[in-house]
Amino acid sequence: MLSRRALLKMSLVSTAATAVIGRRARAASANERIAVGVIGVGTMGRGHLNNLLGRDDVQVVAVCDVVRERLEHARDAVVKRYSDASKAGTFRGVAATADLRELLSVSGLDAVLIATPDHWHTIPCILAARAKKHVYCEKPLTHDIAEGRRLVDEVERAGIVFQTGSQQRSEFSGHFRKAVESVWNGRVGKLSAVRIGVGGPPRPCDLPAERVPEGTDWNRWLGPAPERPYNEVLCPKGVHSHFPAWRNYEEFGGGGLADMGAHHFDIAQWAMEVDRSGPVQVVPPEDPASGQGLKLVYANGVIMHHNAFDGDLRADCVFEGSLGTILVSRGGISSRPESILAEPLPDSARRVYASSNHVGNWLECVRSGAECICPAEIGHRTASVCHLANIGYRLGRTLPWDPAAEQFVGDDAANAMRSRPSRPEWSV
Incomplete structure (x- = not known):
């Protein structure tokens, strides 16, 4: 274990900001490594860190966590990975700090990967955008609707490359991409309903x-x-x-609705081609306390059901149309009837954005300046669905929603729940 003095010595970083070109963050050239800092190195963040350390096109230059043992463990992993460069005298070290502002001031930093608890997503995203650092942030992107719009606006002003960690768009053997393309190309006919299988709302923290x-x-x-x-x-x-x-408690997360919901609602809205918009009405079940059965109604007439399945037709995402049903989960994809998926789509079929590695897609876009497969606007709109569902369960009444204005129609109490108070010392 490192002493506190040694830890503080490690965390000393330059206050010079990375140079930027105009309004946009610096894009790495094809021949140089992208300098990345990792904010949050718990279970999810450690997995991301190990992934980054296995890439030759990345150099991890900083790590951040509020638990000293995790911070030391992450720092040691970085030092071990670059030990050969250290022996050769070309390793400049890694900053280790509990303060994300210190991490963002590391000289030469290009980008950050954020894997903190949900309530700690927006602040580092906004501060990173202001510092002109490219961002990959885990899902759900935000903890409430209003801060999501703030985050998107900051990202757009900064001109950075942003990826939301909705990995199902890129990974899991392409099952979800196949489902979306099949819906887009009419394999289920006219889409009428989507059914999503995820957990329920969070509860107040009484631990x-x-x-x-x-x-x-x-x-x-x-x-x-x-x-x-x-x-x-x-x-x-x-x-x-x-x-x-922590994800089960409303102060810090959005329950199962926001945890896995941020994955599956994302795929549903992608398939419906409303992933930069949202529903127009939230309809709770007769018993809101049950935490299941809520409906999200879309302008095109499609209804998305939360945990309300038809018999044995169960999966993470179920797409129902006039010609049949597609069922897709991380483990596979199937259809009823089987003929819906029996033949591959023709060469002329509409195709989704091509990505088979979510972090890799982000890094490619950092180099090219292109938009990622799940940019901030889409991440915000997916998180908003999670928040809308939680508000619907909590209030227990039908709520008209204007996705363009991002406001409930004629409901002050519901609109007050689009945001939540923040402790003053942590406002940005």
Whole structure:
């Protein structure tokens, strides 16, 4: 274990910002490595870190976490990976800090990958955009609707390359891309319904207080969220291999609706070609407390159902049309009748954006300046669906929604829930 003094010494970074060309962030050339900082190195972030360390086109130059053991573990992994360069005298070291502002000031930094809890997504995204750093941020992109629009506006002003971590667009053997293309090309006929199988809404955090472990900056972990006592369920001690349950509590996450919903609602809206818009009405079930059965109605007449399936036709995403049904999950894709998918699509078929590696797509776009497969606007619109569903369950009444204005129609109480208060010291 590194001493606090050694850790602080490691975290000393230059305050000089990376040079930018005009309004846009610097694009890396084809022959140079992209300098990346990783913000949040828990289970998800550590997986991303290891992926980046395995790439020859990337140099990890900084890591950030509020738990000292995780920070040290991540730093050691970076040093080990670049040990040959270190022996040759070409390794300039890696900054390790609990303060994301310090990470963003690292000299030569090009981009950041953000894998923090949900309530900590928007702040680093906005600060990175202002610093002209390209961003990859895990899903759900935001913790409420209003901050999502702020984030998108900041990204557009900065001119950075932005990728939302909706990996199903790129990975899982192309099953979801095949489903979307099949819907686009009329294989199910006229689409009438989409059924999504994910968990329910979050609940208020009522976990008992526990002693904050040494080396954990609990106040910084809370950040913009309301004050709650430390509990290991939210922020496990040290390095761990599971996904913590902070996502089940409304102060920090959006429950299953926002966790896996951010994946499956994304695919649904992509297939419906409304991934830069959204529904026009939210209809809760008769028993909102059940946390299932809510409907999202779209202007084209398609209804998206949350956890309301027809018999045995169950999957992560189910697309129902006049000619049949397509069922797709991470493990595979099928149809009823089977003939819907029996023949490949013709060469003339409409095709989705081609990407088979989500982080790789982001890095390619950092070099080229092209738009990623899941940019900020789409990530925001997907997260908004999650938030709309949670608001619908909470209020228990039908809510007309204007996707262009991003407001509920004639409902002040619902509109007040488009945002949430932030602790003043964490406002950006």
